[in-house]
Amino acid sequence: MKVEGGCHCRKVRFAIEIEPPVTLLACNCSICTMTGFLHLIVPQECFTLVAGGEALTSYRFGTGKAEHLFCQTCGVKSFYRPRSHPESFSVSFHCLDNPEAIEAVEQPFDGRNWDAARQLLAKQEAPDT
Ligand SMILES: [Zn+2]
Numbered sequence: 174m175k176v177e178g179g180c181h182c183r184k185v186r187f188a189i190e191i192e193p194p195v196t197l198l199a200c201n202c203s204i205c206t207m208t209g210f211l212h213l214i215v216p217q218e219c220f221t222l223v224a225g226g227e228a229l230t231s232y233r234f235g236t237g238k239a240e241h242l243f244c245q246t247c248g249v250k251s252f253y254r255p256r257s258h259p260e261s262f263s264v265s266f267h268c269l270d271n272p273e274a275i276e277a278v279e280q281p282f283d284g285r286n287w288d289a290a291r292q293l294l295a296k297q298e299a300p301d302t
Contacts, residue, residue, distance in 0.1 A: 178269035182247035185225030189215045189264060194276040197266050202284025204241065208250055211266040220262045257291050
């Protein structure tokens, strides 16, 4: 299904293609805890930035591998490029237009112990490897 979303002031708008039920990663790292970010990982070919590319600014910390993008006007991080999935975008589930209508299952991600959490997730995503 096609779903749209974006930031609070609506300068940043995107469209994604998803197949519910979707898995949401609830991460406990320092920045996700502060922002209440609930991750919906979307392959980049299923993500389209519709508007607001010029409104985005970025923030990096720690390893600098994740590029945290947020709107310069309203400050909302509606999506970004995650360290865990560099070929994908992580969309904030709360920033979708109608998240209540999407069947979703939450799964914890122990971002405070990032390397171990990423390994565990890789096993779940590809159990045969
Ligand atoms: Zn905004």
